[in-house]
Amino acid sequence: MRIVICDDEKSICTSLENIINRFMEENKIKCETDILFSGEELGRYMKENEDIDVLFLDIQLPDRSGVEIGAAIREKLENEKIMIIYISSHTQYALSLFRNRPFDFLVKPVRETEIRQVLERVLKVMGRQNDSFSYQNEKITYRIPYKNILYFRSEGRKIIIVTVSGIKSFYGKLNLIAKQVPENVFLRIHKSYLINFDFVAEYAYEEIKMVNGEHLTVSKVNRVEVRRKILSRRREADND
Template sequence: MNIAICDDDKKICSQIENILLDYSNKNCLKVEIDVFFSGENLLSYLAQGNSYDLIYLDIEMGVINGVEVGFQIRKVMKNYATEIVYISGKDGYDRQLFDVQPLHFIPKPIQASTVIDDLKLAMERAKKINESFQYQKSHDFYKISINDIIYFESQNREIKIVTTNCEDMFYGKLEDIELKVAGYQFLRIHRSFLINYNHVAILRYSEVVMSNDVTLPIGRTKRQEFRNLQINEI
């Protein structure tokens, strides 16, 4: 697993790095860790085509804070695969952090158990992302990476599957698809739409904008549920 630590406090960076290295050595895990002391340096490195599975990202930094770094990763670079764990000694960032869809929030002072728990969660989610969804057309079977699926749409007796690479149609019921992808962060936002939450770029009261810039409606009966999701995300 490729991990980045970004904090302008070198002691915090060293602490998190040592926690991760100690845990990985004891559990025979292969991890590669890069350390950045500013948001600008991290963004510059990512802009060169590099990527990470997990980033431990401080919020209160110099010129570019962690919230802006997260926004650049999600909205500008269109990277919704990298898990982001925010670090801060302050509260009150709930609304801003929700827009970045972080994995978790770690308060200062840093606790080793929290850092390790987030590493475990990121690894578990990575396993699920690498799994596939299978569907049938006539006598042929097709497999699509779960992570590549943006949403499913019910159109009469057919299901439209929209991915990062293509679109396809097959016969089926959205209720059956919902059961197949249970546990993979797919959400039923409307009687006709089942979305991959990892591909939500913008969440509004009555609609969502997906990572492919398609806007989908949220059903009236689902809006409060999504409002609660927004509140409880952090």
């Protein structure tokens, strides 16, 4: 696991790093933590290291704002995997921050209990995306990790899998796939769509916008159930 802390205040960085290392040691998780002090450093770092899992990002960096950096990660790099946790001395957040789909917000001075709670939720999210979906096509078995699948779509007898790296297809039934995949990772919104919660950009009552810009319809019969499942999943994420 790779965690990056990007903040111009050295004391915050050191304190965060210590708490993270302690937490990972207690949970016996191998983790690499790197500290950066500016947006430019972060940009250079990301060119060399693509596998960042968590980014603690100060909203007010001296050279660039956390909003711009977040937007660049989501839109230019099209990276939805990095869990961005914004840190700020303010409690008021601009709407533009929310468009970057941050994992959480922390207010300085950040308390150890708050960081631990965030890290626990991070581990939970990473845990459920570790498994893979397997299917057969022309007698060959393929495996795609759940964390790479945006959604399944059924077109007649064919199943289309929209992934981060492209589109795959095979012959199958969406009902069977829905029973196969975990309920807390995938959501049935329509008889033709089974979506991955973590690739949703925006929820609405009648349609869902995915991170790749596609708008998928939520069928009338599913709307109440979809709503219930979104809330249940959120409660589960908060350990409720």
